Amino acid sequence: MHQIPVKLGEGGRVVIPADVRKALGIEVGDELMLHMENGKIILMTRKQAIQYVQEQMSQYQIGDRVLSEELLEERKGEADS
Structure with a gap:
């Protein structure tokens, strides 16, 4: 894991270094x-956040039902409407 020190600035601002961005x-x-999560701050892009939630939901199954797949299908259906 790569750690880079940053300072908390005025108004709670954190600057993400240019090379990281x-x-x-x-x-x-x-x-x-x-x-x-567990006392830690995690910053993610929207794409990373969606992937994170999908990974978390893939752990939840009811019988043969995979809830993350059902949610994706539901969202696709809503987008097509």
Whole structure:
């Protein structure tokens, strides 16, 4: 794991170093999702957040039903409407 020290600035702002933004493909103005888990802060792009939720939901099955797959199908149906 790569750790980079950053400081909490005025108004709770955290600056993500340019090399990290470039490596992640994020730009100024992009929306990030903040997630708290086990006392940790996790920042993700929207795409990463969706993938994270899908991975978490894939752990939940009821019999042969995979809830993450059902949710994806439901969302696709809503998008097509």
